[in-house]
Amino acid sequence: MYRVIKGIKKVMFHRVAYLLVAFLLQIALIIGVLLGFQAYFVVFYGFSILLSIAVVIWVINKNIHPEYKLVWVIPILLFPIFGGLFYLMMAQNRISRNARRKMGHLMEKSGEVLPKNMEIPKKMDETNRDAANQIRYINDFGLYPPYKKTQTYYLETGERKFEKLIEKLHEAEKFIFLEYFIIAEGKLWNKILDILKQKVKEGVDVRVIYDDVGCMLTLPKNYHLTLEAMGIKTCVFNPVIPVLSSLHNNRDHRKIAVIDGKVAFTGGINIGDEYINVYEKHGHWKDSSVMIQGEGVWSFTVMFLSLWDYLRDEVEGFLPFKNKYSKEELQKLEKEPGVVQPFFDSPLDGETVGENVYLNLITKAKKTICITTPYLILDHGMLTAITSAAKSGVDVRIITPHIPDKWYVHKVTRSYYGMLINSGVKIYEYTPGFIHSKTFIVDDEYGVVGTINMDYRSLYLHFECGVWMHEASSLEAMKADFFETLGKCHQVEFREVSGASWPRVLGRSVLRLFSPWM
Numbered sequence: 001m002y003r004v005i006k007g008i009k010k011v012m013f014h015r016v017a018y019l020l021v022a023f024l025l026q027i028a029l030i031i032g033v034l035l036g037f038q039a040y041f042v043v044f045y046g047f048s049i050l051l052s053i054a055v056v057i058w059v060i061n062k063n064i065h066p067e068y069k070l071v072w073v074i075p076i077l078l079f080p081i082f083g084g085l086f087y088l089m090m091a092q093n094r095i096s097r098n099a100r101r102k103m104g105h106l107m108e109k110s111g112e113v114l115p116k117n118m119e120i121p122k123k124m125d126e127t128n129r130d131a132a133n134q135i136r137y138i139n140d141f142g143l144y145p146p147y148k149k150t151q152t153y154y155l156e157t158g159e160r161k162f163e164k165l166i167e168k169l170h171e172a173e174k175f176i177f178l179e180y181f182i183i184a185e186g187k188l189w190n191k192i193l194d195i196l197k198q199k200v201k202e203g204v205d206v207r208v209i210y211d212d213v214g215c216m217l218t219l220p221k222n223y224h225l226t227l228e229a230m231g232i233k234t235c236v237f238n239p240v241i242p243v244l245s246s247l248h249n250n251r252d253h254r255k256i257a258v259i260d261g262k263v264a265f266t267g268g269i270n271i272g273d274e275y276i277n278v279y280e281k282h283g284h285w286k287d288s289s290v291m292i293q294g295e296g297v298w299s300f301t302v303m304f305l306s307l308w309d310y311l312r313d314e315v316e317g318f319l320p321f322k323n324k325y326s327k328e329e330l331q332k333l334e335k336e337p338g339v340v341q342p343f344f345d346s347p348l349d350g351e352t353v354g355e356n357v358y359l360n361l362i363t364k365a366k367k368t369i370c371i372t373t374p375y376l377i378l379d380h381g382m383l384t385a386i387t388s389a390a391k392s393g394v395d396v397r398i399i400t401p402h403i404p405d406k407w408y409v410h411k412v413t414r415s416y417y418g419m420l421i422n423s424g425v426k427i428y429e430y431t432p433g434f435i436h437s438k439t440f441i442v443d444d445e446y447g448v449v450g451t452i453n454m455d456y457r458s459l460y461l462h463f464e465c466g467v468w469m470h471e472a473s474s475l476e477a478m479k480a481d482f483f484e485t486l487g488k489c490h491q492v493e494f495r496e497v498s499g500a501s502w503p504r505v506l507g508r509s510v511l512r513l514f515s516p517w518m
Helices: 002-012 015-061 066-078 080-090 097-113 119-124 129-141 158-171 187-201 223-229 297-312 327-333 353-364 380-391 407-415 417-422 456-461 475-486 494-498 502-513
Strands: 150-155 175-180 205-211 233-237 256-259 263-267 284-286 289-294 339-345 368-372 395-401 426-430 433-435 439-442 446-450 464-470 489-491
Touching: 015 066, 015 080, 066 080, 066 456, 097 297, 119 129, 129 339, 129 353, 129 464, 150 158, 150 475, 158 187, 158 256, 158 263, 158 289, 175 187, 175 297, 187 205, 205 297, 223 233, 233 297, 256 297, 263 297, 263 446, 263 464, 289 297, 289 339, 297 339, 339 353, 353 380, 353 439, 353 446, 353 456, 353 464, 368 475, 380 395, 380 417, 395 433, 395 475, 407 417, 407 502, 417 426, 417 494, 426 433, 439 475, 446 475
Parallel strands: 175 205, 205 233, 284 433, 368 395, 395 426
Antiparallel strands: 150 289, 175 256, 256 263, 263 289, 339 464, 368 439, 426 489, 439 446, 446 464
8 A cells, every 4th residue: 555655646746747737737828718708709719710711821831741730730620719829839849049059150150060072972873873963961960971981880789789888888998978868767877877976086078968858758847966976077958947838849869878979879778677577677678880980970079069059058179079080000001992961951951851861762762671660650751661662562561560569559550551551561560568769771782770760759859869870880680680589570461451440540640640759
């Protein structure tokens, strides 16, 4: 009984409970104020209808995806008295001009310290124009250049990733930068934290960025103050305040670790015990990451420092954090094949870099497309690209989870199976549990490992990052892992999805309609 009471108290006094109560009170207050105008019913009703009509016209003419337009137009038309007002309050991206200007300035500063390296696509124009054009796109709109002299190591599980990360953390001599959407207290974080505290004592510059929403249920309130007291410089991305606002939609979904400017990690893996299967949260957790060494690490160093300065409202020199390679090291790195290009996607610039990187790979594919993704919520453009590739004879294979982390998102994912399978796409579900990796392998020639899910939030609302690779040595390991994972999957047949009962089909259809909110 004591444990039950203690559990209830913990839930009642948790920060999430306070926020939920605050949001509900604000909604109730707004509705109460509006209903208070009933004495002026005709005027109020007429004004509300006109406002909702104006908002619908505005939404229809905005330069946003049709799916996002639809998900707002329908509720506004169904509830015209409140719909227009709620859209103006909740759907608008109210990032201030000052914030955009500050981020723009930091991007310009990043461009000044990043190498141009545009001789790489020039040399590729004659042999592979498709690859050269993709490199140019990422350079111009993903803001980061291509690199030779960069080693890539594909890490096929969370266990492998953290084995290497901990090894590299122990070797740190100058600085450690960690940026994660989720950091969860537990065995893994405690082990990392012990290393960070020791490195602080050794004079290493240790910095941590974590997302406030991502860590709301995994870290205590004001945990950044705890870390600061240990000497670990800490920033909390977009702290949640108890005010209804669309700004809460913009999250830092990146996972970046940089050590001494010599090595960097990114991929789908956050810091939590479930990522190394210390305990089963949704069955066996399958994830992946990539470690890079060499000149390409500089892009991740700049990527981290740009966001750090944005959050701290500081301006510091980036160049002191750039690693200087010896002649021998450069000679060794010159033997590495292929091109490596880290990239960054921001919701502040209006350019959907992550989606366009994926679309470029899909539309240029000639033989094979292998995708792993935890969520498969496709807009019309992405759905058309994938089905067109399969119809054209490209072998398209997609692995999704069998055990979901969010049941409603999984139902939306499954709602796409019928159309995809009917077009020739092969769909597999990872039967041991949940697959969280976000990888693309195309024609055994291109690969992407990153943080970008195939859903609306990742593609349009979050800060994301990834590594685009062409003929890099790690592609072979990526392909081997993909086909090994296929051996643990169930291939979904068309008859399994075509025979669903009408209530299930209806439920999935309704959820799919509102998928941009998920």
